[in-house]
Amino acid sequence: MAIAERTAGTVSIPVVNVRPGWAGWLSTTDHKRIGIMYLVSAFVFFLIGGIEALLMRIQLGVPDNTFLTPDVYNQLFTMHGTTMIFLGLMPLNVGLGNYLVPLMIGARDMAFPRLNALSIWLFIFGGLMLYVSFFVGGAPNVGWFAYAPLTQKQYSPTAGVDYWIIGIGLTGVASIAGALNFIVTILNMRAPGMTLNRMPLFVWMQLVVAFILIFAFPVLTVATIQLLFDRHFGTRFFLPNLGGDVVLWQHLFWFFGHPEVYILILPTMGIISEVLPTFSRKPIFGYAFVAYSGVAIGFLGFLVWAHHMFAVGLGPLANAFFGAASFLVAVPTGVKIFNWLATMWQGSLNLTTAMHYAIGFISMFIIGGISGVTLASPPINVQQTDSYYVVAHMHYVLFGGAIQGIFAGIFYWFPKMTGRMLDERLGKWQFWLMLISFNLTFFPMHLSGNAGMPRRIYTYEADMGWNLWNLISTTGSLLLAVAFLLFLWNVVTSIRRGPIAPADPWDGATLEWAVSSPPPVYNFAVTPRVRSRRPLWDQKYPHLREINSGHGMSGAHNESEKRDGFEHETSPAMEPIHLPSPTYAPLIVSVGIMILGFGIIYLSDFGLIAASAMIVGLLIMAFGILSWVRISHVDSPHHAH
């Protein structure tokens, strides 16, 4: 394609000061590098979370097993849940979004490149802090939801819960800063002609998720701060013997926790909405419905939190409301599924690995969705709550759904990011192995759950009737590990020896395929001008433009706009390219915040040392902020002349 290069002669291509080697990564403000850092670090955490799951499955493979002690088992399920949600799925989605959103909307970077760098460092340090707990008295062992009063000091005396609070806190700040960045980028940095209703659906879903994050995360932040005060500074928010309220914790946690589920799944729905049209060689069916049903899911997500609390006994009215609201979520979700099916219908399907995963997503997500709808009914829920049935449901949504969606995205965009193609054959082997072993692992949990097996038990007796299902689950989980090893092998060999990826290997419709693979640092030599939802298809297939565009959705009747799907600005005043300089400031600020966090954890036990650590942390932070302010002034477009 080389559209960027074609016109590149007319503008001044910037000399970019990328520092070589590691320094380049530590000081980067490039959204693409930060995206890759998110993807790699999240994948490492994801593998660790997977190993934790494997250890638990080995323990549960046979009854009365003594492979793990009960306490280690408790630590593992807590860390598995926390890791997969906060350090695995969320940042994998953020990484894809970071890399792709600016490219898809025709921007050169995120709105706040330095804030973006702060987000990645806070995320990495938050994750590392969580894992430090293993070496200083034990990881948290209270579940990822950390119900009170188990989290109080008398029941959880080690610092594990404190590391959980601070680790989640750091990643939470990273998430809020990241969401703010996405909102401003998507609303404000779109190329000319890229109206909201022409944005790729992946961008739409990232926007919805950013709004959910902005409103849901502060609630978790407050709840964890209150818990921290309970543990260290004498308050009694969640201490029932002193009038505190353990149910309040559940309300606050799930007010965050349920929207969090949509934070995990909506971006992957966006991925599917990009992958399916490309490989069906058809525009998405019902673009507006797919976009706005995402908005509806995001909105409804704030009204359903108490369906996690049906067993608490909130009363029939509350249960009825939250049950009904939860049923409602099925409507926009079903709308999306039918739109995806209709997109494939009569398409000329190109069954690439990414397409395999996209179809796998739809089929597994439907199973998880159906068990979700039934779980939303209070009487059924009370029977199944805290049983393995819920574990099955949640993994069908988040593994069969979200993880398969992310794999669809990785196989789709890996060539764009690395300039190399992944091995498609190996990818399909991985897909089938993963699909089969995923179902082997999690489908029997429906049955063991309905046979009464509770979640979060470290072992069970031989005569409960759960032996066979558990053995199958454990076997499946070991095969799953093989599937992930296949993927790792695929990545490692393809980066070195994979076929060179062209700019547009899949015949895509969106702007990221208009630039080389990998894209130049500045993304677009000239800012593209967008005239429809599928700028690249319209350009490549002008004769199909009427069909592609639907009926007047993109103003196709305007004669001057008919020529081309997207053009470049051709005004004589060519816009010079302005890129942020690399800087260590965000990294320094994050280090300061992390040291501050360590100080907070030990403040009530080792007053003086901890307080000095806090002061050191604050000083480092202040130094980082000072250099941040300086570089942002020097960097500002007005200054540089």
Place this chain on the structure above:
Amino acid sequence: MSESSMTRPPTAAAHHTSLGVDNRKLGVWTFIGSETMFFATLITTYFVFAPVNRARPDFQDPRKFLDIELTTVLASILLASSLTMVLALSASRRGDRRSFTTWLLATVGLGLAFIGGQVYEFNHLYHEGLTLSSSLFGTTFFVLTGFHGAHVAVGVIWLLSVFFKVRAYPDSPENAMDVEIAGLYWHFVDLVWVAIFVLVYLI
């Protein structure tokens, strides 16, 4: 500095945005949205526990502890600081450096006076026997008003950094926006105090 001047020519188009709103302004508005949820959660917690506090043997009555006179003065100080903030922004837009300095430092001074008043109030309440652990009222009151006070302190630091930045680079065309977004945050923190003052102190 030199490397950037070689490679990055100036542009007015860099500030063009899709919505026509400055990026940083939109960012601060988004942040304020998030902060609204933060304080809404703290205030909700306060109200959830108010009746529980009343029914307990270690009940501490907010009416007995809270000094409306003092906090009315504090509220007036903070409201006045919103006015001086507006005047500082207006001066900064006019390019009137002298009155900008006056009004911005006045805002900082009023902010510091508020923090001083809150320190005095907390100290007084502590000697009266109200602590984080003395009752549910103490627990919820100190965490709510303490976090608000911390936000005021952050606001003071923010305003001071804007002051020094404008002093160091008086001709930067971004100065007015720097002042405006710091002001947005400042007004938000004031507004939260109005809510706390009405809901916790007056009702």
